[in-house]
Amino acid sequence: MLSYAQGNSSAFESLYKKHKGGLYRYFIRQIGDLQLAEDLYQETWGRVIKAASNYESSAKFTTWLYRIAHNLLIDHVRAVKPVDLFSETFTEEQDSECFLPSDELSPDRVMEVNVKASLLKHCISLLPTVQKEALLLNMEGGFTAGAIAEIVGVTLEATKSRIRYANQGLKSCVMNKWQEVQDER
Incomplete structure (x- = not known):
């Protein structure tokens, strides 16, 4: 620069x-x-x-x-x-841009991976804004908690909490939604 x-x-x-x-x-x-x-x-x-x-x-x-x-x-x-x-939530058009299944996967496995990806995107969309931003900057952007704290203008501890709560919320949401999908089968 x-x-x-x-x-x-x-x-x-x-x-x-x-x-x-x-x-x-x-x-x-x-x-x-x-x-x-x-x-x-x-x-x-x-x-x-x-x-x-x-x-x-x-x-x-x-x-x-x-x-x-x-x-x-x-x-x-x-x-x-x-x-x-x-x-x-993401549109179907955006979903298809984000995931291209491997040729090595069976049709059932491709469907399962697509469902899980959709569930994850849905659960991310349900996170509170500050948690979602911290999580995405960390996981997708590769930023450390310290860098995220600088970017969003909060303390390091607040950033760590946001990431921790986002991870906990995602895990719980995905597990619950996946169980619902399994129950429907």
Whole structure:
């Protein structure tokens, strides 16, 4: 980022290529709306470009980038407070983008894996917003609890609690939903 701030446009391309997938998935997983995710994603990169000349390397670039993304999400949620976009479930179109079964799996096993993936996505969508964000940043983004605390602006202990409660809630939800599926068979 420091190189980009000094006018090296290829440095921005490197940053963009390295972080584009994870950042876009962050927005998709948080709000589940492809168009809104694209808008917020573009706005994040726009803010990175605008802030380049003032960038200080007091934190890792990734932490800074996701802090911008987090703040944009918060701003959006505040703007549409009556509508809880975070609880929307994934559409079938999004589900098919996320899972491509292996050719080695039997049809029954493919169905089971698809059902479990669907249950997991549903259970993630039921998590409280702060737990879901911490969990996704940790598991999908690969961020440590310390980095997540910096991104979302809470204490390390609060972040650890959010991740722990999210994991507990997911485990319980998936087990209960899987049992319901088994009972229906």
